[in-house]
Amino acid sequence: MGVLTDRKRLGVLVLLGGGLTFLLWYLAPWAVPHRLFGGEGVLLNPFGHHLPQGSLPQGYRDGWLYTLFYLGLAWLGLSLLLPWTKAGPRGLYLAGALGLGLFLLAYALFQGSVAEVNRLAERPLLRRYSMGLGSYTTLAYSLYLLLLARTFSPGGLAFLVRRRGVVVPLFSLLLASLLGGVMVAVLKESPGEAASWREALMLKLDLITYTYQLLYSPLVNPSGFLQSLLLATPLIFTGLAVALGFRGGLFNIGAPGQLILGAIAAMLVGVYLPGPRWLVLPLAILAAAVAGGLWGALAGWLKARFGAHEVINTIMFNYIAASFFLFLISANEYKFFGQTLHLPFKYPGYEARSYEVRPEARLPHWTELVAPGGELSFALPLALLLGLLGYLLVRKGLGHRVLAAFLLGVAGYILGGLLPGPQVAFGPDLTSVRLNGAFLLALLALLFFHFYVFRTVGGYELRALGLAPKAAEYGGVLAGRKVVLIMFLAGALAGLAATHYVLGGGIDEYRLKQSLPYSVGFDGIAVALMGQNTPLGVGLAAWLFGILLTGGLQVNLQLGISRELVSVLQALIVLFIAAGGFLPRYFTDPLRAAEVELKEEKEVRA
Amino acid sequence: MNLDTAFLTALFLSTLRQTTPLLFTALGGMFSERSGVVNIALEGIILFGALTAALVVERFEAALGPGPHPWLPWLGVLAAMAVGGLVAWVHGVVSIRYRADQIISGTAINLLAAGAPSLVLTYFYGNATSSKEVANRLPLLGPEGFALSPLVYLAFLLVPLAWWVLFKTPFGLRLRAVGEHPEAADTLGVNVYRLRYVGVVLSGVLAGLAGAYLAIGFLNQFVRGMSAGMGFIALAAMIFGKWHPVGILFSTLLFGFASALAIQLQGTEILPAVLVQAFPYVVTVLVLAGFIGRSRPPAAVGKPYEK
Structure with missing residues (x-):
């Protein structure tokens, strides 16, 4: 699309993203080395911490934060300039990659700082710790840059439109999550007292982040x-x-x-x-x-x-x-x-x-x-393996392939059941799950x-x-x-x-x-x-x-917060997907999608 | 089994009370579908209306003392209508401007209405199922023993009014034109989008009214899921009533009677309560299967319009 490859437009989009990033860097906590009961956290931010007990946790050193902040500033400045240079979209790939690196660095430094405190103590002092929204913003902005880089490269829009089956649901999920975050902020008072409006906002943003961290916590547990x-x-x-x-x-x-x-x-x-x-x-x-x-x-x-x-x-x-x-x-x-x-x-x-x-x-x-019986069984893995082999190796009609897969799968199940396996024991937290x-x-x-x-x-x-x-x-x-x-x-x-x-x-x-x-x-x-x-x-x-x-x-x-938050998110997702994620119509209408793809194809060739 | 006058009187009054929310909602659905937008979200909008009415009245009572404040329930009714209109407007934006599948969009709002009240209730009352009871309900009008909520009278008065608006005013003519043949209406300079928004928002206002009636007329609090499928039954009544106010009056009376019968039979030894509760739903299925073939929906209903 002619309008979209416009360098000016890319520059403005990067500027918007960069501005939002800086705002969130200023307002949101970068890391939470410790969280008290009730959700209030020790919130670290280069512009000033929120410390529920008046000081940092004993022995905790926050020096890494400032190093990271100045590195981040340099990176942000670079990303804002890149669209206006000759490098253009290609340069943004570099900036995005740098940002990912920066996020990993932040993660490593933060984990290190917590580990240092816990290493010296007999029992770990800091148990409930996590990254904060400020750091996640770095990650999000990097991904945003990479996305922009791809979209503004030749054929980029067609790339997105062709994947509209993924783009629309994910974008709707993002929108629903944003709205859900606003609802959490409105419906739930943030724990802890704030001395300034910035601190109050920091507490709110941390509350929202913590809510989503808890929502996605099953992934890491x-x-x-x-x-x-x-x-x-x-x-x-x-x-x-x-x-x-x-x-x-x-x-x-x-x-x-x-x-x-x-x-x-x-x-x-x-x-x-x-x-x-x-x-x-x-x-x-x-x-x-x-x-x-x-x-x-x-x-x-x-x-x-x-x-x-x-x-x-x-x-x-x-x-x-x-x-x-x-x-x-x-x-x-x-x-x-x-x-x-x-x-x-x-x-x-x-x-x-x-x-x-x-x-x-x-x-x-x-x-x-x-x-079964405390012995790890090979029945299921072997059934899966043989079934898959049967499906892939039999080169006949669909019925034959499925039949072969089924028979081999059953054979694998029986055979695997006969093999001896090592003893395993699962903790009560796992055996109590009724999967x-x-x-x-x-x-x-x-x-x-x-x-x-x-x-x-x-x-x-x-x-x-x-x-x-x-x-x-x-x-x-x-x-x-x-x-x-x-x-x-x-x-x-x-x-x-x-x-x-x-x-x-x-x-x-x-x-x-x-x-x-x-x-x-x-x-x-x-x-x-x-x-x-x-x-x-x-x-x-x-x-x-x-x-x-x-x-x-x-x-x-x-x-x-009521568990119904999840059903509200679900409902919003349905609503937004129905509306095509409020994206332009070539993301929902197959005919217009085809038009875009054709046009882009011509441009790539030209 | 004793069909004495007391039973019949109770059944009659109960029928009127049960018909009221259905009538509001079905008339609302009629305006929406006549303009070409299916509004299956009415079920959820009833809930939003009920929640709003109960919350507004209860919050004012908490601030001003228990009263009596004769104006307060009416404020609740107005707020419920406003919120109903607002939620319907969202449905309108998604299905008119963004050309969503109208049934999916409506279902999304129904899902929202199943979850969102719990969040709000937890915020205000610390429980997820019901609001506090209010002291200022809508008053009762009428002779001793036959007193009914003013909204009951209003619902029945709306029938001739809706008929007049739909068939005797230029607005009604345009609304129907937009639902039957939007291209033709557009050619004649009628703003299709605006009329559809009006139709949808009107349906939301009426469904909000139905919700207010449930929360502060029929009961004195909001209870989770209190609409119990009334929005869907109202849509069935609208289809059965052939998208016409008078037809809708009779069809909602039929469903209202079925519900009232179910209520009056509860606790008797005639039929088990759990089965009787399913009565209106069974009637809905039978009605849809038996009669819908002969009624014709507005030609452009459910189809997003593109210039």
Whole structure:
């Protein structure tokens, strides 16, 4: 684009970014060597610290900060000048790389300064320490420079536009996070007293930073990491359930109801069907899928047969399913026109819950999968390896490749199970996380989605129906039947999410409980949009939300901010993605995107 | 089973009370869809309205003392309408200016309405589920034993007013034109975007009114998720009522009756309460399946307009 390659424009953009960087360097803490209970931190800033106890922690030396500050100033000045020199965008690559180096240096110096204090003491004096927003600004500005460098190089805009499936969700996440930060600042008083307005702002900025550090803390903490996978498991299923609908031109808001029906079916089979494990467990899983699928197909049929819009219908089905669910497990005696109906499902006691699922029908806990009997097992890794080899080496049709992968995977699982492994022991913080076999089912569901939607005729028809319903019908797709089928499959995916809760004990017990968090079905909408309806994207988005939900608990515990902050972030992400991230239209409109790409291609050649 | 007069009177009054929020919301949805914008966010806007009304009244009571302040609930109502309009305007910006999928944008606002109140409630009251009860509710009007909130009367008075606005004023004609054939309306010099904004914001104002009625007319506090699908049911009623005020009056009365029946049957031995609660939702599904085929939505509804 002619306007964008303009040097002046690049200079202004760099100036804006640089100005903001300097402002944040001035206002925000660069590092927090120690955090007191309640969230107030010892905030270091080259323009003046915030010290809750009046002085730096005993033995702490802040000299590194000033070295870094002057280096940073020189770098900032350089970056501001570069766009006006001959180096242009190419020079900005250098500046960006330098900035990354500067950030790493800051990290190393800060860790060193904390380690020095802790080394001398018998017990570590500084336990809760972290970098601050000022340092993160250095990182962000570096990345910004690199992005500008790429965008303003020839063909740069096309580079971004081609990756709009990543750009729009990430940009929306960024916007939502900024707005979420503002909300935290408004709704939560900062801990600690400030002597000046700058200090007050520093405390606020630190509060926001700390909130996000807690939200993303599961990334760096083993039990939080497992917990984030645990919470991601149902989100993968419901995200796929919504994404499949989107791909087929349907909006499935019915995942909560489909999940409930799946949970009821899984409970019925798991509690009341006697039999060996190899029979009961697959049947219970299948029952969850079929029940959820039928509940979804009902809405699909109403649309296909009567033209009733699936959005309102699936919402109504959610309420109806919730009522039915409570009806089954909240009491065993009901009066119908004076007559008494007896049900067998509720477990005795005050709480509304079913009987426990029989041990044969339970999905294994993650420790049983990774290390049965305390011995590390090679079954899963070998199954994965052989399965992948089978898929890649067999050079025939898709059906053969998948079959080969499956057979080799099973062989690998059996073989790996026979191999002896080393003894391992996990701490109670890890074994208490109830991650279970449903996570593997979720990964399989991702594979299913990929193969069905992108590699089969049925999936091709589904996508055609979503992109251009009339053309698809003209091309021979039976639209009515397809709608029912899509809703069945979507419902089945949502129903499978229930296996995590009922068969996998995802909420503490292997049974149907009133606290079944079926609203994860709504979270599936955010997951599907964030993941742009692709299996990889859905998996990553589900994990992201799993992380945030896990971190949300920490935010609640440590700062007293409601965990609903995460659902507000989710809602904002959905809103912003719907608006295309407020980005120019060539990021949302495929035709305009193609125009941009063509034009840029010509420019690169010229 | 005793169908005495007391039961029937209670059922009748309950029907009117249950119909009121549905009627406000459905009329709002009608204005929005007639202008060409699907507003599924109404469900969430009811919640935002209810939260605003309860918060405004409660905060003023905390500042001025418990009262009585006869003007205070009306201030709450106005604030709820303003916030409802504002939230709807956001939906408008995203779906009109940024041409988002209107259903996704609306769903986003509904998700927001499910989470954001908890943050606000935690800030003011330290719990995430309900606000403090207010002392100054909307007054009751009418003879002893039949007294109803003024908003109930207002809702029913709005029906002829909406009919007049939609079919007898130039504004109404333009609004409908914009929803049926925006290109034609644009050619004649009608500002499509502005009229759509007006339609959407109007729907938000009315849904905010419905929320205020729930929080300080029907109850005396905000409770999380208190709209319980009313916004969606109202949209179904709007479809069933064929996007026409009089049709909407009867269809919301039907849904209001279903809800009232569910309430009146609770605690009796006729049907279990948990099942009866699902009654309005089942009616909605049946209505959508049985009758929608014969009603025709505005031609351009749901489609972003581009000049």
